[in-house]
Amino acid sequence: MMIHLHKEIENLKKRLLSLCAVVEDNLRQSVQAITERDDRRAEQVIGRDLEIDQAEIEVEEECLKILALYQPVAIDLRFLVAVLKMNNDLERIGDLAVNIAQRAIFLNRELPIEVPFDLNGLSEKTQTMFRLSLDALVNLDASLARKVCAMDDEVDAINRAMYDGVKAMIRRQPEHLDALIALLSISRYLERIADHATNIAEDVLYTVQGAIVRHAREFKRLPPEDAPPASVRRD
Numbered sequence: 001m002m003i004h005l006h007k008e009i010e011n012l013k014k015r016l017l018s019l020c021a022v023v024e025d026n027l028r029q030s031v032q033a034i035t036e037r038d039d040r041r042a043e044q045v046i047g048r049d050l051e052i053d054q055a056e057i058e059v060e061e062e063c064l065k066i067l068a069l070y071q072p073v074a075i076d077l078r079f080l081v082a083v084l085k086m087n088n089d090l091e092r093i094g095d096l097a098v099n100i101a102q103r104a105i106f107l108n109r110e111l112p113i114e115v116p117f118d119l120n121g122l123s124e125k126t127q128t129m130f131r132l133s134l135d136a137l138v139n140l141d142a143s144l145a146r147k148v149c150a151m152d153d154e155v156d157a158i159n160r161a162m163y164d165g166v167k168a169m170i171r172r173q174p175e176h177l178d179a180l181i182a183l184l185s186i187s188r189y190l191e192r193i194a195d196h197a198t199n200i201a202e203d204v205l206y207t208v209q210g211a212i213v214r215h216a217r218e219f220k221r222l223p224p225e226d227a228p229p230a231s232v233r234r235d
Contacts, residue, residue: 005070009079012062016083016090019055020134022048023094027130027193030097031123033104034186037112042101052094059087078210082203086137089196093130096189096196103182103189110179116165117187122158125151126190126197133200142208148201149213155194162187 026045033042063084066072072080129151136144166184170177202213 001070005066005072005076008062008066008070009076012059012066012080012083015055015059015062016087017134017138019052019059019087019090020137022052022055023090023097024127024130024134026052026094026097027100027127030100030104031127033101034107034123035120037104037108039105039108042104042108045101046098049094049098052091056087056091056094060084063087075207075210078207082207085203086200089199093193093196096193099189100186103186106182107179110176110182113173113176113179114169115183116169116180117162117183118158119183119187122155122162122187122190125155125158126194129155129194129197130200133197133204136201136204140204140208142205145201145204145208149198152194152198155191159187159191 026048029041030045032038033045063080067080129148132144132151133148135141136148162184166180166187170180173180205211205213
Protein backbone atom coordinates (compact mmCIF):
# COMPACT_ATOMS: atom_id res chain seq x y z
CA MET A 1 0.00 0.00 0.00
CA MET A 2 2.87 2.38 0.80
CA ILE A 3 4.29 1.85 -2.69
CA HIS A 4 0.97 2.90 -4.22
CA LEU A 5 0.81 5.93 -1.91
CA HIS A 6 4.27 7.11 -2.93
CA LYS A 7 3.41 6.64 -6.59
CA GLU A 8 0.26 8.72 -6.17
CA ILE A 9 2.25 11.44 -4.38
CA GLU A 10 4.80 11.53 -7.19
CA ASN A 11 1.99 11.93 -9.73
CA LEU A 12 0.54 14.71 -7.59
CA LYS A 13 3.91 16.48 -7.56
CA LYS A 14 3.97 16.39 -11.35
CA ARG A 15 0.49 17.93 -11.52
CA LEU A 16 1.49 20.62 -9.05
CA LEU A 17 4.70 21.45 -10.90
CA SER A 18 2.80 21.67 -14.17
CA LEU A 19 0.49 24.23 -12.56
CA CYS A 20 3.53 26.07 -11.16
CA ALA A 21 5.04 26.34 -14.65
CA VAL A 22 1.91 27.89 -16.12
CA VAL A 23 1.51 30.36 -13.26
CA GLU A 24 5.19 31.36 -13.39
CA ASP A 25 4.98 31.96 -17.13
CA ASN A 26 1.80 34.01 -16.75
CA LEU A 27 3.44 36.17 -14.10
CA ARG A 28 6.47 36.79 -16.30
CA GLN A 29 4.31 37.60 -19.32
CA SER A 30 2.11 40.01 -17.36
CA VAL A 31 5.15 42.03 -16.24
CA GLN A 32 6.57 42.07 -19.77
CA ALA A 33 3.21 43.33 -21.02
CA ILE A 34 3.81 46.44 -18.91
CA THR A 35 7.47 47.04 -19.70
CA GLU A 36 7.02 46.36 -23.43
CA ARG A 37 3.55 47.93 -23.72
CA ASP A 38 2.40 44.70 -25.34
CA ASP A 39 -1.35 44.05 -25.48
CA ARG A 40 -0.84 40.64 -27.07
CA ARG A 41 1.09 39.33 -24.06
CA ALA A 42 -1.50 40.74 -21.68
CA GLU A 43 -4.36 39.08 -23.57
CA GLN A 44 -2.53 35.74 -23.52
CA VAL A 45 -2.23 35.98 -19.73
CA ILE A 46 -5.94 36.71 -19.38
CA GLY A 47 -6.83 33.87 -21.75
CA ARG A 48 -4.87 31.27 -19.75
CA ASP A 49 -6.62 32.00 -16.46
CA LEU A 50 -9.25 29.31 -17.02
CA GLU A 51 -6.47 26.76 -17.58
CA ILE A 52 -5.00 27.67 -14.19
CA ASP A 53 -8.41 27.48 -12.49
CA GLN A 54 -9.04 24.01 -13.93
CA ALA A 55 -5.59 22.78 -12.93
CA GLU A 56 -6.15 24.04 -9.39
CA ILE A 57 -9.36 22.02 -9.14
CA GLU A 58 -7.62 18.89 -10.42
CA VAL A 59 -4.77 19.19 -7.90
CA GLU A 60 -7.24 19.65 -5.04
CA GLU A 61 -9.31 16.65 -6.13
CA GLU A 62 -6.15 14.54 -6.37
CA CYS A 63 -5.11 15.54 -2.84
CA LEU A 64 -8.50 14.66 -1.41
CA LYS A 65 -8.50 11.32 -3.21
CA ILE A 66 -5.11 10.37 -1.74
CA LEU A 67 -6.19 11.45 1.74
CA ALA A 68 -9.36 9.37 1.52
CA LEU A 69 -7.78 6.24 0.02
CA TYR A 70 -4.48 5.99 1.90
CA GLN A 71 -4.89 7.93 5.17
CA PRO A 72 -1.21 9.02 5.10
CA VAL A 73 0.74 10.04 8.20
CA ALA A 74 3.91 11.95 9.12
CA ILE A 75 5.68 13.78 6.26
CA ASP A 76 3.28 12.40 3.64
CA LEU A 77 0.32 13.90 5.47
CA ARG A 78 2.13 17.20 5.98
CA PHE A 79 3.03 17.32 2.31
CA LEU A 80 -0.58 16.82 1.23
CA VAL A 81 -1.85 19.47 3.66
CA ALA A 82 0.83 21.85 2.35
CA VAL A 83 -0.10 21.12 -1.27
CA LEU A 84 -3.73 22.01 -0.59
CA LYS A 85 -2.60 25.37 0.77
CA MET A 86 0.02 25.99 -1.93
CA ASN A 87 -2.55 25.15 -4.57
CA ASN A 88 -4.70 28.03 -3.38
CA ASP A 89 -1.70 30.39 -3.34
CA LEU A 90 -0.83 29.42 -6.92
CA GLU A 91 -4.37 30.11 -8.11
CA ARG A 92 -4.33 33.51 -6.39
CA ILE A 93 -0.98 34.36 -8.02
CA GLY A 94 -2.57 33.46 -11.34
CA ASP A 95 -5.45 35.84 -10.60
CA LEU A 96 -3.05 38.63 -9.65
CA ALA A 97 -1.10 38.11 -12.88
CA VAL A 98 -4.38 38.61 -14.74
CA ASN A 99 -5.00 41.81 -12.77
CA ILE A 100 -1.54 43.07 -13.76
CA ALA A 101 -2.23 42.20 -17.40
CA GLN A 102 -5.51 44.11 -17.31
CA ARG A 103 -3.74 47.17 -15.90
CA ALA A 104 -1.09 46.79 -18.60
CA ILE A 105 -3.75 47.03 -21.31
CA PHE A 106 -5.14 50.15 -19.65
CA LEU A 107 -1.68 51.76 -19.40
CA ASN A 108 -0.99 50.97 -23.03
CA ARG A 109 -3.92 53.27 -23.93
CA GLU A 110 -2.35 56.10 -21.93
CA LEU A 111 0.58 58.32 -22.81
CA PRO A 112 3.85 56.88 -21.44
CA ILE A 113 4.77 58.39 -18.08
CA GLU A 114 7.70 58.19 -15.72
CA VAL A 115 7.21 55.41 -13.18
CA PRO A 116 7.73 57.05 -9.76
CA PHE A 117 9.11 53.92 -8.09
CA ASP A 118 11.38 50.99 -8.86
CA LEU A 119 8.89 48.88 -10.83
CA ASN A 120 11.62 46.76 -12.43
CA GLY A 121 13.26 46.10 -9.07
CA LEU A 122 9.93 45.21 -7.47
CA SER A 123 8.85 42.90 -10.29
CA GLU A 124 12.25 41.18 -10.51
CA LYS A 125 12.41 40.59 -6.76
CA THR A 126 8.84 39.28 -6.71
CA GLN A 127 9.50 36.89 -9.59
CA THR A 128 12.72 35.74 -7.92
CA MET A 129 10.84 35.02 -4.69
CA PHE A 130 8.25 33.00 -6.56
CA ARG A 131 10.88 31.04 -8.48
CA LEU A 132 12.87 30.31 -5.32
CA SER A 133 9.74 29.21 -3.46
CA LEU A 134 9.08 26.70 -6.26
CA ASP A 135 12.69 25.49 -6.12
CA ALA A 136 12.32 25.07 -2.36
CA LEU A 137 9.17 23.03 -2.98
CA VAL A 138 10.74 20.79 -5.63
CA ASN A 139 13.80 20.06 -3.48
CA LEU A 140 12.07 20.32 -0.08
CA ASP A 141 14.84 22.78 0.78
CA ALA A 142 14.26 24.49 4.12
CA SER A 143 17.26 26.81 3.69
CA LEU A 144 15.90 28.14 0.40
CA ALA A 145 12.46 28.55 1.93
CA ARG A 146 13.98 30.70 4.68
CA LYS A 147 15.64 32.87 2.06
CA VAL A 148 12.26 33.55 0.46
CA CYS A 149 10.77 34.53 3.82
CA ALA A 150 13.62 36.98 4.41
CA MET A 151 13.16 38.58 0.97
CA ASP A 152 9.56 39.48 1.75
CA ASP A 153 10.73 42.34 3.97
CA GLU A 154 12.65 43.83 1.02
CA VAL A 155 9.54 43.78 -1.17
CA ASP A 156 7.50 45.41 1.59
CA ALA A 157 10.10 48.21 1.83
CA ILE A 158 9.92 48.88 -1.93
CA ASN A 159 6.14 48.89 -1.73
CA ARG A 160 6.13 51.45 1.08
CA ALA A 161 8.48 53.73 -0.86
CA MET A 162 6.19 53.39 -3.87
CA TYR A 163 3.32 55.14 -2.09
CA ASP A 164 5.43 58.21 -1.43
CA GLY A 165 6.62 58.32 -5.03
CA VAL A 166 3.12 58.05 -6.45
CA LYS A 167 1.71 60.71 -4.11
CA ALA A 168 4.48 63.13 -5.08
CA MET A 169 3.92 62.47 -8.79
CA ILE A 170 0.16 63.03 -8.46
CA ARG A 171 0.85 66.46 -6.98
CA ARG A 172 3.21 67.34 -9.83
CA GLN A 173 1.24 65.78 -12.68
CA PRO A 174 -2.44 65.46 -11.72
CA GLU A 175 -3.34 65.01 -15.39
CA HIS A 176 -1.82 61.49 -15.15
CA LEU A 177 -3.92 60.52 -12.14
CA ASP A 178 -5.57 57.46 -13.76
CA ALA A 179 -2.26 56.03 -14.99
CA LEU A 180 -0.61 56.59 -11.61
CA ILE A 181 -3.46 54.83 -9.83
CA ALA A 182 -3.02 51.90 -12.23
CA LEU A 183 0.69 51.78 -11.37
CA LEU A 184 -0.24 51.88 -7.69
CA SER A 185 -2.47 48.85 -8.21
CA ILE A 186 0.29 46.98 -10.06
CA SER A 187 2.70 47.57 -7.19
CA ARG A 188 0.13 46.27 -4.74
CA TYR A 189 -0.50 43.17 -6.87
CA LEU A 190 3.23 42.41 -7.00
CA GLU A 191 3.48 42.81 -3.24
CA ARG A 192 0.61 40.37 -2.79
CA ILE A 193 2.32 37.87 -5.11
CA ALA A 194 5.41 38.12 -2.90
CA ASP A 195 3.18 37.35 0.10
CA HIS A 196 1.85 34.23 -1.62
CA ALA A 197 5.41 33.14 -2.50
CA THR A 198 6.23 33.54 1.19
CA ASN A 199 3.22 31.39 2.07
CA ILE A 200 4.54 28.64 -0.21
CA ALA A 201 7.97 28.87 1.43
CA GLU A 202 6.39 28.63 4.89
CA ASP A 203 4.50 25.53 3.79
CA VAL A 204 7.77 23.99 2.62
CA LEU A 205 9.17 24.59 6.13
CA TYR A 206 6.06 22.94 7.56
CA THR A 207 6.50 19.92 5.30
CA VAL A 208 10.20 19.49 6.03
CA GLN A 209 10.40 20.45 9.70
CA GLY A 210 6.85 19.95 10.93
CA ALA A 211 6.75 23.50 12.30
CA ILE A 212 3.91 25.93 11.62
CA VAL A 213 5.79 29.17 10.96
CA ARG A 214 2.89 31.37 9.93
CA HIS A 215 3.35 34.65 11.87
CA ALA A 216 6.48 33.20 13.47
CA ARG A 217 8.75 35.85 11.96
CA GLU A 218 6.93 38.56 13.92
CA PHE A 219 7.72 36.72 17.15
CA LYS A 220 11.19 35.58 16.04
CA ARG A 221 10.18 31.95 16.45
CA LEU A 222 11.27 30.42 13.15
CA PRO A 223 12.70 26.95 13.86
CA PRO A 224 16.52 26.84 13.75
CA GLU A 225 17.95 26.06 10.33
CA ASP A 226 19.43 22.78 11.50
CA ALA A 227 16.22 21.62 13.17
CA PRO A 228 15.55 17.96 12.33
CA PRO A 229 12.31 17.03 10.59
CA ALA A 230 9.47 16.24 12.97
CA SER A 231 9.15 12.77 11.52
CA VAL A 232 10.35 10.79 8.56
CA ARG A 233 8.61 8.55 6.12
CA ARG A 234 9.19 4.88 6.57
CA ASP A 235 8.89 2.79 3.44
